[in-house]
Amino acid sequence: MAIKVYVPCDSTALSLGANKTAEAIVAEAKKRGLEIELVRNGSRGLFWLEPMVEVATNKGRVAYAPVFPKDVPSLFEANFLTGGAHALNLGLTEELAWLKKQQRLTFARVGITNPISLDDYLAHDGYKGLKNALQMTGAEVVKTVTDSGLRGRGGAAFPTGIKWNTVLGCQADQKYIVCNADEGDSGTYSDRMVMEDDPYVLIEGMTIAGIA
Known part of the structure; x- marks a missing residue:
């Protein structure tokens, strides 16, 4: 069974050489006759550690960072595909101090999934909100959003429900998002x-x- 190796495709990671790191890992695995599945995930947000490589193990995903092409041979020598000890081994990703205390809502999937994989999105609760909304009227959707207290992510933090209710009340043959x-x-x-x-x-x- 192929071992999953995660290398971010986020623009920050790319600017720091993530593509070359990914290519080096694939080439080294092929050279050693090892089967891996390379997954291009999003960044966890620890930009000072990019490119951050993660390996799926039976204990969870183990992080190695920052990983550059020159580091790849030594990682394989250290059995990093099974979470082996190495100077770049940071331990379990979810246990990293910067991440451990966070409760991620908007970024719940960021760094975990392949951004362009619809199957991955669905496997991580994607489109559950839409399924619920399809069972409701537009007014019910707006009320749910209003009651939730959801606000915009800009500096004004304007209540989303007020915006949506304003559009709901506008009479027009065609509306746009x-x-x-x-x-x-x-x-x-x-x-x-x-x-x-x-x-x-x-x-x-x-x-x-x-829909609203």
């Missing part, structure tokens, strides 16, 4: 991570808004 992908605030990258690392959640949210 517009995705504002501009991150105008300096140093703001949260929306980029959603679009790159969990794009189906954006599509699902826009679809629910369209």
Whole structure:
């Protein structure tokens, strides 16, 4: 059975050489006659550790970082495919101090799934919200969103329910959903991570808004 090896395809990871690291891992595995499944996941957000490579083991995903092509042969020598000891071994990813105390909601799948795999999205609770919305009227969807207290992720934190209710009350033959992908605030990258690392959640949210 092929061992899953995760190498991020997030733009930050790519800028730091993730593609070359991925290529080196595939080449080294082939050279050694080892079967691996390379998964291009999103970044966990620890950009100072990119490219961060994770390996699926029976104890969980083990992180190695930062991994560059020159490090790959020594990782194989250290049996990193089974979580072997190495200077770059950070331990179980979920136990990393920066991640352990976080409760991820918007970023729940980021870094875990393959961003362009619909099957992966569905396997991690994707489209459950849409399935629920399809059983409701537009007014019921808006009320649910309003009652949830959901707010925009910009600086104003404007209540989403108020926006949706305003559109619901507008009389028009045709209405449109517009995705504002501009991150105008300096140093703001949260929306980029959603679009790159969990794009189906954006599509699902826009679809629910369209139903409402």
